[in-house]
Amino acid sequence: MNxxxxxxxxxxxxxxxxxxxxxxxxxxxxxxxxxxxxxxxxLSDKFLQYSNLVLMTRHVAMNAILAIGMLLVILNGGxxxxxxxxxxxxxxVAGYLMQGAPIPxxxxxxxxxxxxxxxxxxxxGILFGWLNGLLVAKLNIAPFIATLGMxxxxxxxxxxxxxxxxxxxxxxxxxxxxxxxxTTFAAKxxxxxxxxxxxxxxxxVFSIILNRTAFGRWLYASGGNPRAAALTGVPVTxxxxxxxxxxxxxxxxxxxxxxxxxxxxxxxxxxxxxxxAIAAVVIGGTALSGGxxxxxxxxxxxFVIGFLVDGLVLIGVSVFWQETIKGAVIIVAVAVEEIxxxxxxxxxxxxxx
Amino acid sequence: xxxxxxxxxxxxxLALGLxxxxxxxxxxxxxxxxxxxxxxxxxxxxxxxxxxxxxATATELGYETTVNAHGNDPAKQTQFIDAAISAGVKAIILDxxxxxxxVGAVQKATDAGIPVFxxxxxxSAQGVAKAQIVSNNAQGATxxxxxxxxxxxxxxxxxxxFGNPTDNNAKVRADAYHAVIDAIPGFKLLQKETxxxxxxxxxxxxxxxxxxHPDLQGVIAGNDEMALGAIEALRAAGKLSKVKVLGxxxxxxAVAAVIAGEMVATVLQxxxxxxxxxxxxxxxxxxxxxxxxxxxxxxxCILITKENAxxxxxxxLS
Numbered sequence: 001m002n003x004x005x006x007x008x009x010x011x012x013x014x015x016x017x018x019x020x021x022x023x024x025x026x027x028x029x030x031x032x033x034x035x036x037x038x039x040x041x042x043l044s045d046k047f048l049q050y051s052n053l054v055l056m057t058r059h060v061a062m063n064a065i066l067a068i069g070m071l072l073v074i075l076n077g078g079x080x081x082x083x084x085x086x087x088x089x090x091x092x093v094a095g096y097l098m099q100g101a102p103i104p105x106x107x108x109x110x111x112x113x114x115x116x117x118x119x120x121x122x123x124x125g126i127l128f129g130w131l132n133g134l135l136v137a138k139l140n141i142a143p144f145i146a147t148l149g150m151x152x153x154x155x156x157x158x159x160x161x162x163x164x165x166x167x168x169x170x171x172x173x174x175x176x177x178x179x180x181x182x183t184t185f186a187a188k189x190x191x192x193x194x195x196x197x198x199x200x201x202x203x204x205v206f207s208i209i210l211n212r213t214a215f216g217r218w219l220y221a222s223g224g225n226p227r228a229a230a231l232t233g234v235p236v237t238x239x240x241x242x243x244x245x246x247x248x249x250x251x252x253x254x255x256x257x258x259x260x261x262x263x264x265x266x267x268x269x270x271x272x273x274x275x276x277a278i279a280a281v282v283i284g285g286t287a288l289s290g291g292x293x294x295x296x297x298x299x300x301x302x303f304v305i306g307f308l309v310d311g312l313v314l315i316g317v318s319v320f321w322q323e324t325i326k327g328a329v330i331i332v333a334v335a336v337e338e339i340x341x342x343x344x345x346x347x348x349x350x351x352x353x
Numbered sequence: 354x355x356x357x358x359x360x361x362x363x364x365x366x367l368a369l370g371l372x373x374x375x376x377x378x379x380x381x382x383x384x385x386x387x388x389x390x391x392x393x394x395x396x397x398x399x400x401x402x403x404x405x406x407x408x409a410t411a412t413e414l415g416y417e418t419t420v421n422a423h424g425n426d427p428a429k430q431t432q433f434i435d436a437a438i439s440a441g442v443k444a445i446i447l448d449x450x451x452x453x454x455x456v457g458a459v460q461k462a463t464d465a466g467i468p469v470f471x472x473x474x475x476x477s478a479q480g481v482a483k484a485q486i487v488s489n490n491a492q493g494a495t496x497x498x499x500x501x502x503x504x505x506x507x508x509x510x511x512x513x514x515f516g517n518p519t520d521n522n523a524k525v526r527a528d529a530y531h532a533v534i535d536a537i538p539g540f541k542l543l544q545k546e547t548x549x550x551x552x553x554x555x556x557x558x559x560x561x562x563x564x565x566h567p568d569l570q571g572v573i574a575g576n577d578e579m580a581l582g583a584i585e586a587l588r589a590a591g592k593l594s595k596v597k598v599l600g601x602x603x604x605x606x607a608v609a610a611v612i613a614g615e616m617v618a619t620v621l622q623x624x625x626x627x628x629x630x631x632x633x634x635x636x637x638x639x640x641x642x643x644x645x646x647x648x649x650x651x652x653x654c655i656l657i658t659k660e661n662a663x664x665x666x667x668x669x670l671s
Contacts, residue, residue, distance in 0.1 A: 055564060266553065313561040
């Protein structure tokens with residue numbers, strides 16, 4: 001009867017936590033990471049140095065935070081191409097507010113303190129995420145198209161706000177009470193850069209959301225089979241909007257961290273980072289069709305990409321090879337899983353006959 | 354149901370608004386007609402200065418302008434040239450996307466009877482564009498490298514940040530740097546990384562090179578943005594005072610870094626002068642048919658160090 005074991009298994013997506021195959025894929029990503037670490041530590045004695053591990057993890061953290069947001073969207077069978085632009089836009093908004101924002105009609109200039117800057121920048125990301133969600137969930141526009149459009153809109157706004165300039169006066173002024181942007185958002189509590197702490201915090205919070213809340217169960221359910229989920233009472237539209245809001249929020253957080261890290265708000269910031277985030281999610285064993293994937297896998301995926309890219313620079317591989325190798329690793333990481341699936345299916349057909 | 358219509362109506366209004374805006378910007382009712390300005394990326398301060406200068410000069414001379422950016426993509430460049438031809442513009446000011454790739458696009462406009470004036474970068478064919486006004490990158494990079502060599506004390510280990518490999522200027526500058534540096538036996542290039550003219554990439558690559566070579570003493574960068582990224586990495590590593598950084602372009606942030614002693618020197622590309630010249634030559638050609646005296650025009654770059662940095666703002670040295 002069961003002619004397509006593949007399909008049947010995917011409809012079990014609600015049990016993603018216990019999915020044996022997802023687990024195996026995760027192990028595979030972990031093996032890939034181990035290979036990368038061993039390979040580079042053999043080629044460079046600098047690779048495993050503590051300072052280098054912290055540096056590479058900071059680079060990974062930016063992508064990992066984006067990837068966590070991306071994971072939520074992909075779990076629901078969507079995609080969010082706008083995150084890179086939202087990174088740039090929220091970073092530019094933070095930079096703009098730190099320079100002083102003219103209040104319309106009053107001729108005065110507001111210098112919000114850094115927490116207000118943070119909140120407004122995050123709200124910008126949330127707002128764009130919400131617009132993505134409305135376009136996808138209410139207007140039924142394909143996520144690829146809606147977020148592709150938003151990629152250009154958000155990037156355009158970032159360039160409009162800066163008028164092509166780069167904002168570099170981020171230190172604030174003690175007389176205006178807006179100091180501390182750099183010291184706070186590029187801080188190193190316990191010697192570990194803030195982005196790494198944020199990555200850890202986001203990973204914990206989003207793991208709890210996915211595994212312990214109704215929203216998490218709804219997400220896995222509607223990602224696995226939206227129609228069935230809707231019939232069983234899952235508020236599919238609400239879930240669909242919320243994931244884009246959360247993705248926008250993650251992107252905005254990266255935007256603020258990035259701006260503080262670079263000591264400059266540049267409108268081009270975060271360009272193409274949506275692709276790295278998608279790669280991390282996919283390497284982490286998440287199905288692009290939705291319903292299957294974990295935060296843990298996504299983090300491992302982000303480390304695979306980040307350590308690979310940084311390791312290649314560290315051993316001095318030419319930039320053209322860096323890109324080629326990165327692409328090949330993404331393909332191999334996913335191909336291995338598909339090959340395993342095909343073999344499994346053949347074996348089942350054989351044993352059935 | 355009503356809600357659904359509201360959403361659709363809002364979307365329709367938005368779409369109308371957008372097309373309305375697009376319609377305004379392409380009107381060419383002005384007496385002088387329209388000049389199309391096609392640049393690389395106005396989000397970069399250098400190209401922003403180019404665009405602002407071109408628009409201001411053309412507006413002063415009584416022309417309408419359209420501005421487009423191809424982002425070094427020859428396919429996009431061709432689209433913008435096609436659009437300019439069908440809009441019937443009077444002249445095109447173009448910062449070309451690649452020396453070989455742009456010949457066809459310029460030829461197309463010339464065949465359609467529209468004069469093309471190139472600024473900032475050149476194309477590999479002559480006699481197609483009316484003028485090719487470029488800053489003398491090799492001369493500028495030589496000046497910069499000489500100053501940097503002096504600051505290094507005539508020897509040392511250094512790394513290089515290379516611009517976008519498809520951009521001819523990246524190679525021209527690097528070659529001129531090395532012509533100066535490689536002639537001196539005391540210098541050793543530890544690593545060369547591409548950072549695509551970009552500040553964030555410059556910082557990331559510099560952070561990693563600092564891990565690989567903690568003893569590096571100098572950085573040569575193909576432009577200011579990459580140099581500024583390197584400076585941020587050095588600042589975070591507490592090595593800013595020990596490492597000599599060389600930039601190129603003369604943008605405002607780099608000038609501030611030169612004044613603060615964080616950057617040894619940068620090289621000003623007289624992009625404002627060059628762009629003004631291009632628009633003025635286009636105007637002369639349109640009014641009485643005077644062609645520029647020579648097609649290839651090189652404008653010398655100016656070395657910017659602590660001594661003269663104070664007088665530089667917005668790519669203009671006073």
